[in-house]
Amino acid sequence: MYYRRTLTDAQINRELLDxxxxxxxxxxxxxxILGLIVAGAASAFGFMMNQGLGVTGLQQPIFWGFFIxxxxxxxxxxxxGVMISAILRLSxxxxxxxxxxxxxxxxxxxxxxxxxxxxxxxxxxWRIFYWVFPYDWARGIWxxxxxxxxxxxxxxxxxxxxxTLFVYTALIPDLAIIRDRSTGWRRTVYGILALGWHGNxxxxxxxxIAGILLSALILPVFVSVHSIVSWDFGVSxxxxxxxxxxxxxxxxxxxxxxxxxxxxxxxxxRKLYKLENFIWEEHIxxxxxxxxxxxxxxxxxxxxxxxxxxxxxxxxxxxxxHLRLFEPPWSWLFLxxxxxxxxxxxxxxxxxxxxxxxxxxxxxxxxVNVGMFLERLIIIVxxxxxxxxxxxxxxxxxxxxxxxxxxxxxxxxxxxxxxxFSKFFPLIPIWEEKEGQKLIDDVRVGDRVIPALVKEx
Amino acid sequence: xxxxxxxxxFQDPEQAAGAMTxxxxxxFPVEDLDVYSGSPFPEGSFGEHEPxxxxxxxxxxxxxxxxxxxxxxTAGTQxxxxxxxxxxxxxxxxxxxxxxxxxxxxxxxxFTVLGVLFESRLPRRNLGLYDDRxxxxxxxxxxxxxxxxASAAESALQSAxxxxxxxxEG
Numbered sequence: 091m092y093y094r095r096t097l098t099d100a101q102i103n104r105e106l107l108d109x110x111x112x113x114x115x116x117x118x119x120x121x122x123i124l125g126l127i128v129a130g131a132a133s134a135f136g137f138m139m140n141q142g143l144g145v146t147g148l149q150q151p152i153f154w155g156f157f158i159x160x161x162x163x164x165x166x167x168x169x170x171g172v173m174i175s176a177i178l179r180l181s182x183x184x185x186x187x188x189x190x191x192x193x194x195x196x197x198x199x200x201x202x203x204x205x206x207x208x209x210x211x212x213x214x215x216w217r218i219f220y221w222v223f224p225y226d227w228a229r230g231i232w233x234x235x236x237x238x239x240x241x242x243x244x245x246x247x248x249x250x251x252x253x254t255l256f257v258y259t260a261l262i263p264d265l266a267i268i269r270d271r272s273t274g275w276r277r278t279v280y281g282i283l284a285l286g287w288h289g290n291x292x293x294x295x296x297x298x299i300a301g302i303l304l305s306a307l308i309l310p311v312f313v314s315v316h317s318i319v320s321w322d323f324g325v326s327x328x329x330x331x332x333x334x335x336x337x338x339x340x341x342x343x344x345x346x347x348x349x350x351x352x353x354x355x356x357x358x359x360r361k362l363y364k365l366e367n368f369i370w371e372e373h374i375x376x377x378x379x380x381x382x383x384x385x386x387x388x389x390x391x392x393x394x395x396x397x398x399x400x401x402x403x404x405x406x407x408x409x410x411x412h413l414r415l416f417e418p419p420w421s422w423l424f425l426x427x428x429x430x431x432x433x434x435x436x437x438x439x440x441x442x443x444x445x446x447x448x449x450x451x452x453x454x455x456x457x458v459n460v461g462m463f464l465e466r467l468i469i470i471v472x473x474x475x476x477x478x479x480x481x482x483x484x485x486x487x488x489x490x491x492x493x494x495x496x497x498x499x500x501x502x503x504x505x506x507x508x509x510x511f512s513k514f515f516p517l518i519p520i521w522e523e524k525e526g527q528k529l530i531d532d533v534r535v536g537d538r539v540i541p542a543l544v545k546e547x
Numbered sequence: 548x549x550x551x552x553x554x555x556x557f558q559d560p561e562q563a564a565g566a567m568t569x570x571x572x573x574x575f576p577v578e579d580l581d582v583y584s585g586s587p588f589p590e591g592s593f594g595e596h597e598p599x600x601x602x603x604x605x606x607x608x609x610x611x612x613x614x615x616x617x618x619x620x621t622a623g624t625q626x627x628x629x630x631x632x633x634x635x636x637x638x639x640x641x642x643x644x645x646x647x648x649x650x651x652x653x654x655x656x657x658f659t660v661l662g663v664l665f666e667s668r669l670p671r672r673n674l675g676l677y678d679d680r681x682x683x684x685x686x687x688x689x690x691x692x693x694x695x696x697a698s699a700a701e702s703a704l705q706s707a708x709x710x711x712x713x714x715x716e717g
Contacts, residue, residue: 099585099684232624236642244646248653255660262669267585270679285664286671289681290689292598293667294587299602300663307606307659311652318645524586524684 097367102523103267106516109363110268116362117513124506131499134492135210143213147488152474156493157211160500162466163347164204165246165319166340167459167504170348171197172253173312174377176305184529185376187522188368192359192508193352194257195517199507200351201250203500208242210496238322245311245318252308259300262287263521297521316341323469328477329406331469333398339391346381346388346431347462353377353455355508357448359517368518371446378445385436385458392465406479413472419486420472423464430461551697552715554676555688555704560588563686566707567593573703575690583677583687593688605662606655613654617647676715685710 097105109117138145148155171193178186209215233240265284272280287293320340323331333339353374360369399407414420435454444450471487489497511517557563563582570580571594582593591597621643629637664670681687688709690700697714704712 099682103683231628235621235624235646236639241642241645241649244649248649251653252656255656259660259663263586267682270682281674285669286674287667287669288583288671288674288677289585290581290583291588291590291593291595292600293669294584295590295598296600296602296663296667298587300659303602303606303659304656307652307656311649311656314645314648314652318649521586528586528588 097523097527099524099527102520102527103271105365105367106518106520106523107268107271109512110514110516111271113513117509120362121506121509121513124502124509127502128499128506131496131502134495134499138210138492138496139214145490145492147490147493149485149487151477152471152487154211154470154474155487156467156489156497157207159463159466159470160497161204161207161211162319162340162470163463164200164207164500164504165316166344166347166462166466167351168197168200168204168249168253168348169312169316169341169344170350170352171195171200172249172256172308173345174349174352174380175256176309176312179301179305180309184526185373187526188365188373188518189352189356189377190522191257191260191519192355192517194253194260195508195511196351196355196504197253198250198257199504199511201246201253202507203504205246205250206500206503238318238325241318242322245315249311249315252304252311256304256308259304260297260519260522261515263289263293263297264516264519267520268515313341316344328473329404330395330399330410330473333395335391335394335398339388339395342384342388342391343462343465346384347459349377349381349384350455350458350462353381353451354459357452357455360448363512363517365518368523371448374448374451375442375445378439378451381455381458382436382439385432389432406476409476410473413476414468420468424468427461427464427468430457431465432461549694550691551694552676553690553692553697553700553704554583554678554713554715555690555707555709556678556680556711556713557686557688557708558684558710559708560584560592560686562708563688564593566688566704566709567595569703569707570688570690570700573699575692575696575700575703579691581689581691583681583689585682585684593686600666602659602662602666605658605665609658609661610651610655612658613650613652614647616654617650618643620650621646676713678711678713 108114146155146157175186175190175193177183178190209218212218262284265280266287266289269277269280269284317337317340320336324333324336326332356369356374356377359365396411399411414424435458438444438450438454444454475486508517555563555566557566567580567582571577577594577596580595582595622638625638631637676687676689678685678687688704688707690704692700701712701714
C-alpha cells in the first residue's frame, strides 16, 4: 500500500528540527550512556599507553590484531555513506532524500574513528606523527613516498576533508532554516554557519550543481581510498595478502558493510527520531535490493581471492587458507563470517516482505556487519600467523579485555558523534524534503490515485 | 539617486510568479528583481534573471593546483634527500602517482566548494532585507529600484497579492 502524507514547509521544519530545538530526555540518557562507554575506552587506552602493548593479545608473529581490523572495518563503513549519497545524487534518484545526510555524516564520523585506530595501535601515538609527518625542514630527511604509511594518511585525509565539505555544502540551506527558528546566541552561531544564505534562484541552482559536481568528484576518491587501504596488505609479501584482486575486493566489501550500516542507521533514526513521515518501507526496500547486488558482487571477489590461492598452490598460501578454513577457532569464525555476511541475509532479502520489514532489515544489516568485521580479522590474523615458513610460535591470537573495550568504545564513539550531530543539525536534509514534497503529484490510473514519486519504486 | 529595496512576501508561489510578471511589465529590469524561497523551485519558475556562472573553472584550477602540490611534494622530498635504492631511478613514479592523484582530487573538491560559495555570493555579513517566514514556505520577491519608483513597485507587489511589504533604504 503506497501512502505518503503531504506536509507543509512549516510541518517539515517542526518534525525534522524537533531534537535540534528541544532536548528530549531519551536523548540525554542515550548520550550519557554512550559517553560513559567512550570514557571507559579512553581509560583503557590510557592504561595501555602506560603499560605498553603487552596488555594486548599481540605477540610474535602477530602484530596486527583488533585495532587494524577495526581500522579497516570503519574505513569500510565510511565508504558506503558517501558512495550511496553520491550515486543517488548523480542519478537524481528521488528516494535519496531521507538518507543522504545521515549516510554522509556517518562517513565523516566513521573515518575519524578509523583514523584513531592506527594511533591506538601504535601504542605510543605521538610516534605516528614522527613517522608519517616529520616535515621539520631542519634535517632535510623526508617520509618515503613509496611507503603505504604515507599513501594511507594522504588518501584518508583527502576523503575526510572531501566528505566534510560535502556534508557542509548541503547543510548550508538547513543552517539558514535553524537560524530563522532560533533566538539569542544560537541565532548568531547558526547565522555565521549559514554564511548569510537567502535562498535566491542563483544560490539554489548552485546548490544543485554542487551536489552533482561534488558527487562526481568524490566517487573516484571513494574508490581510491579503500584501494589504497587494501595496498597496505597487497604490497607486502605476506602470503594471501599479496593478491592483485585485493583492491576491488576491499572496495566492494566496504560497500557491502557500509550500505548495511546505512540501513541500520536509517531504521534506528526512524524509531528514535519518529521519522515515519520521511523514512518509509519503500526506502529500505530500495536499499535492500541494492544490497543483494552488492553482496553478490562481493561474494564473487571473495571467491576469486580463494581461487587464486588454490590455483597457485603455493605452499605458504595453502597453509594460510588451511588455517582459515579448517583449524579452530578460525574455521568457526570463518563459518560465522560467511553465514552472517551472505548465506543468511541475502536469501532473506529476496523476499519483499523481509525487505519491507524494519525489524528484519535491522537484524540482517547488523548481522552483515558482524560478519564483515570477522572477514577483516580472518584476512589479517591467520596470514600473519603463518607468514613465514619458519614460524616458531604456533600460538593463536587472543584479543585482550583492553582491545575488546576499545572496539566497543569505537562503536559507541561513532554513535555518540552521530547523536551529538543530530542535536545541532537535522539528520534529514530539510530543504531536500521540501523540494521532494513539490514533486508529489497524484497520478490517476483508472479509479486509483498513486503518488507520482512512488513510481520509482 | 539613492536606491531602495522592497520585499513582497507571498504565501502562494503562483502569486509570487505573478508579481514578477507584473513588475517586469511595469518596466522594472529583470536584473533588479530577485526571489527568496525556503526550498528550490524548478529553474525559471518565477521568470527570474538567468544567472551567469563560471563554476566549472574552479574544479579545473583546483585540480591543477592539487596536482602541482602533489608533484612538488613527492618529487621534491625525493630529490632533496637523494637515496638511490638498488640502482633504481631516484624518482619512483608509480607511488608518486598515488599521492598526486589524491592531491589532485582534493584540490578539485576544495576549489569546487570555494567556487560554489563565491558564485553564490557567500559569505554575506548582513542578511539585509529578509524575513524568517521565507524558510517556513513564504516567497519573498525583491525589487531594487530608484527611490522615485518605490511606490510603483509597492503597488505592483500589492496588486499581485503580497501579504506584507518590507522596505530597506539603500
